[in-house]
Amino acid sequence: MSVGADRFLKDLHQLRTFGATGTGIVRRAFSDMDIAARLWLAAEMQEAGLTPQFDPVGNLFGLHPAEKSLLIGSHSDTQPEGGWLDGALGVLMGLAIARASVQAGGPPVSVVSFQDEEGRFGGLTGSRVWAGDISLSEVDDLCDFDGISFADARSKMKELAGDFVNPAQFTGYIEPHIEQGPVLDTSGEKVGVVTEIVGTRELLVTLKGQQNHAGTTPMPMRRDAFQALAEFSHELNGRFQNVVASQTVWTIGHVEVHPNAASIVPGQVRFSAQWRDGDAGRLACMEDIVRETLADVCATHGIGARLSESQQILPVKMDTGLREKLEIAAEQSVPGSWRKMPSGALHDASYVARLMPTAMMFVPSIGGISHSFEEDTAEDDLVIGLNVLARAAFG
Amino acid sequence: MSVGADRFLKDLHQLRTFGATGTGIVRRAFSDMDIAARLWLAAEMQEAGLTPQFDPVGNLFGLHPAEKSLLIGSHSDTQPEGGWLDGALGVLMGLAIARASVQAGGPPVSVVSFQDEEGRFGGLTGSRVWAGDISLSEVDDLCDFDGISFADARSKMKELAGDFVNPAQFTGYIEPHIEQGPVLDTSGEKVGVVTEIVGTRELLVTLKGQQNHAGTTPMPMRRDAFQALAEFSHELNGRFQNVVASQTVWTIGHVEVHPNAASIVPGQVRFSAQWRDGDAGRLACMEDIVRETLADVCATHGIGARLSESQQILPVKMDTGLREKLEIAAEQSVPGSWRKMPSGALHDASYVARLMPTAMMFVPSIGGISHSFEEDTAEDDLVIGLNVLARAAFG
Numbered sequence: 001m002s003v004g005a006d007r008f009l010k011d012l013h014q015l016r017t018f019g020a021t022g023t024g025i026v027r028r029a030f031s032d033m034d035i036a037a038r039l040w041l042a043a044e045m046q047e048a049g050l051t052p053q054f055d056p057v058g059n060l061f062g063l064h065p066a067e068k069s070l071l072i073g074s075h076s077d078t079q080p081e082g083g084w085l086d087g088a089l090g091v092l093m094g095l096a097i098a099r100a101s102v103q104a105g106g107p108p109v110s111v112v113s114f115q116d117e118e119g120r121f122g123g124l125t126g127s128r129v130w131a132g133d134i135s136l137s138e139v140d141d142l143c144d145f146d147g148i149s150f151a152d153a154r155s156k157m158k159e160l161a162g163d164f165v166n167p168a169q170f171t172g173y174i175e176p177h178i179e180q181g182p183v184l185d186t187s188g189e190k191v192g193v194v195t196e197i198v199g200t201r202e203l204l205v206t207l208k209g210q211q212n213h214a215g216t217t218p219m220p221m222r223r224d225a226f227q228a229l230a231e232f233s234h235e236l237n238g239r240f241q242n243v244v245a246s247q248t249v250w251t252i253g254h255v256e257v258h259p260n261a262a263s264i265v266p267g268q269v270r271f272s273a274q275w276r277d278g279d280a281g282r283l284a285c286m287e288d289i290v291r292e293t294l295a296d297v298c299a300t301h302g303i304g305a306r307l308s309e310s311q312q313i314l315p316v317k318m319d320t321g322l323r324e325k326l327e328i329a330a331e332q333s334v335p336g337s338w339r340k341m342p343s344g345a346l347h348d349a350s351y352v353a354r355l356m357p358t359a360m361m362f363v364p365s366i367g368g369i370s371h372s373f374e375e376d377t378a379e380d381d382l383v384i385g386l387n388v389l390a391r392a393a394f395g
Numbered sequence: 396m397s398v399g400a401d402r403f404l405k406d407l408h409q410l411r412t413f414g415a416t417g418t419g420i421v422r423r424a425f426s427d428m429d430i431a432a433r434l435w436l437a438a439e440m441q442e443a444g445l446t447p448q449f450d451p452v453g454n455l456f457g458l459h460p461a462e463k464s465l466l467i468g469s470h471s472d473t474q475p476e477g478g479w480l481d482g483a484l485g486v487l488m489g490l491a492i493a494r495a496s497v498q499a500g501g502p503p504v505s506v507v508s509f510q511d512e513e514g515r516f517g518g519l520t521g522s523r524v525w526a527g528d529i530s531l532s533e534v535d536d537l538c539d540f541d542g543i544s545f546a547d548a549r550s551k552m553k554e555l556a557g558d559f560v561n562p563a564q565f566t567g568y569i570e571p572h573i574e575q576g577p578v579l580d581t582s583g584e585k586v587g588v589v590t591e592i593v594g595t596r597e598l599l600v601t602l603k604g605q606q607n608h609a610g611t612t613p614m615p616m617r618r619d620a621f622q623a624l625a626e627f628s629h630e631l632n633g634r635f636q637n638v639v640a641s642q643t644v645w646t647i648g649h650v651e652v653h654p655n656a657a658s659i660v661p662g663q664v665r666f667s668a669q670w671r672d673g674d675a676g677r678l679a680c681m682e683d684i685v686r687e688t689l690a691d692v693c694a695t696h697g698i699g700a701r702l703s704e705s706q707q708i709l710p711v712k713m714d715t716g717l718r719e720k721l722e723i724a725a726e727q728s729v730p731g732s733w734r735k736m737p738s739g740a741l742h743d744a745s746y747v748a749r750l751m752p753t754a755m756m757f758v759p760s761i762g763g764i765s766h767s768f769e770e771d772t773a774e775d776d777l778v779i780g781l782n783v784l785a786r787a788a789f790g
Binding site: 008025058123179180182183186190198200212213214215216217218219221224226227229230231233234237247248249250252253254256257260262263265272274276337343344345346368369370 | 457578590608611619623628647648649655656658
């Protein structure tokens with residue numbers, strides 16, 4: 001079955017014009033550009049023989065007339081300074097395959113563009129509401145950084161809004177996406193079949209030592225909060241070696257030193273410790289190690305520690321049936337040049353997996369760059385991805 | 396010879412009223428409170444039989460009529476939030492001993508309160524000009540954080556200003572001071588005789604890695620600038636062990652992480668590395684180790700480093716003749732309950748040592764606290780310090 005690669009690329013470049021800024025895109029959820037792009041998408045869906053339907057939170061579905069269909073898509077909103085493929089790729093791969101499925105009378109495929117995946121109101125807002133993780137009245141109270149409520153934002157689309165789409169009509173959901181990491185680009189492989197979306201745990205830690213004069217306080221009498229942080233980081237790296245897998249990641253990304261002056265022994269440090277893995281048990285085990293290591297280092301350095309409750313996002317396993325279809329299609333299309341891999345980033349698939357069998361497929365990101373105007377993927381690789389996905393949907 | 400401990404304590408509490416704020420003092424150089432305190436000091440000097448003389452930069456001398464005298468003093472300006480003894484103690488110990496020397500016809504002693512020791516215009520400004528380290532025209536261009544020039548500040552005292560005092564009239568300088576550290580308070584000793592004022596070296600370092608998504612970037616592909624800093628700190632502590640002495644100190648006091656978000660691998664870190672010791676050779680050797688360790692850690696972590704030129708303050712040895720007088724006096728007054736020790740903080744003595752034999756004596760700081768409203772010393776310990784100094788001056 002032909003999926004029209006030229007039309008797919010033309011559509012991608014057409015969608016790119018909405019909010020184009022240099023090589024990147026500014027198309028925040030519910031902005032004029034976002035709504036204009038969704039109206040263009042709805043027209044494209046109509047023209048492809050699908051029934052466009054907006055729901056109350058701005059999610060746009062293009063529904064195949066069949067009673068049951070496979071749903072393919074992602075999102076068309078962007079980061080404040082976003083790339084042209086993040087989200088858009090999945091929506092337009094879905095549209096290309098749904099168009100082909102209508103034209104050929106093949107296995108029915110519907111398409112979706114979720115709203116506010118990029119988190120103007122906290123992240124994955126559209127799919128989160130659809131999956132029932134948060135109610136419409138709760139989400140309406142969320143505000144963006146300018147103090148605008150979700151209720152006010154979605155009221156801009158109230159003329160368009162229909163009912164929520166019944167998820168029971170879909171046999172499953174596949175979300176194609178750029179990898180947003182360097183693994184495929186580095187290995188030269190063309191496709192990643194996602195095994196799971198990793199879970200995340202995060203702690204915010206405050207270390208309290210004793211602020212002191214950096215000239216007059218002998219080393220053995222210091223309770224230096226920054227030294228405690230540096231030793232914690234070093235010690236943690238060692239202790240993690242016994243439990244981590246190759247895909248496990250951990251990050252100290254936020255650090256505040258007080259009073260932060262060259263001639264003063266730091267009296268306080270606040271920092272974030274975050275770790276991600278596909279295995280819930282490993283995430284819990286790592287939290288034990290983080291807490292033990294902190295306790296040991298603080299005891300050695302005479303430091304008090306205050307830890308937040310850990311923020312937890314559970315890992316989401318991808319559906320084995322859909323994964324197998326993607327794996328077979330990848331091996332047929334690009335034999336030996338694809339891999340199974342976790343998704344280190346969150347996606348709408350995390351919530352949709354609560355409703356139906358769900359899978360994801362990655363194409364390479366040049367240099368691993370994303371959430372940036374420089375985000376890009378070779379057009380040949382986009383077409384390879386489209387063909388793998390079509391094989392999986394129709395095969 | 397009696398040095399009038401009651402009068403000395405009364406004077407300390409009287410000076411404390413200028414700028415009193417809770418238990419602390421706000422008496423910034425050239426502020427109305429600072430000038431009022433200096434006028435009060437000048438009147439006290441006059442009454443003690445000394446000749447008060449302001450110089451062009453606000454230093455106030457109380458000159459003994461003898462052709463040659465020993466100079467004792469410190470400063471009477473304070474930090475923005477200062478303690479009641481930092482500086483004031485040395486000036487009023489000097490005044491008490493000078494008064495006694497006039498009354499008894501004993502060995503002549505003069506007294507000084509230097510201006511801007513606490514650095515409204517950079518630090519040690521008054522003694523620095525007097526010692527010829529910076530010219531009057533250069534110092535006039537220095538500005539405080541509000542943009543007020545030294546020239547404008549000192550013009551508030553122009554009616555008072557006389558000539559610079561000729562340093563050749565002094566046989567030496569002794570600066571009594573609170574320790575500003577925890578050594579004497581912890582050991583229970585009463586007096587510290589300073590061996591040297593330590594030197595300082597400081598580097599500002601920028602580490603450049605690669606900013607990345609904390610979920611999608613595998614650990615082996617990261618170039619995490621914060622991890623490089625933490626490993627540098629750990630490694631440096633180990634390598635320093637072979638060269639440092641018990642009094643050597645080193646501090647990473649300022650740290651800026653970019654972009655400083657929990658979910659982003661840090662792409663850049665800026666930090667200060669500072670170390671202090673009384674031995675110039677050791678300071679240089681430590682700089683070699685800092686630079687080697689940074690180079691090694693950066694190579695391992697794929698990080699680029701940009702280092703400032705090191706800022707250097709050379710160590711200043713105290714005069715052995717004056718030290719010996721203080722040591723003998725301490726052993727007579729509080730046998731076995733004093734120690735020789737370096738000064739980890741800078742003092743006016745650092746610059747005065749360029750002009751004449753110079754020494755320093757410390758009394759305990761409760762809890763090692765200074766540059767704080769909580770700074771304090773037991774009155775018994777103040778009087779012990781006064782008696783040791785009087786013995787050294789007259790003995």
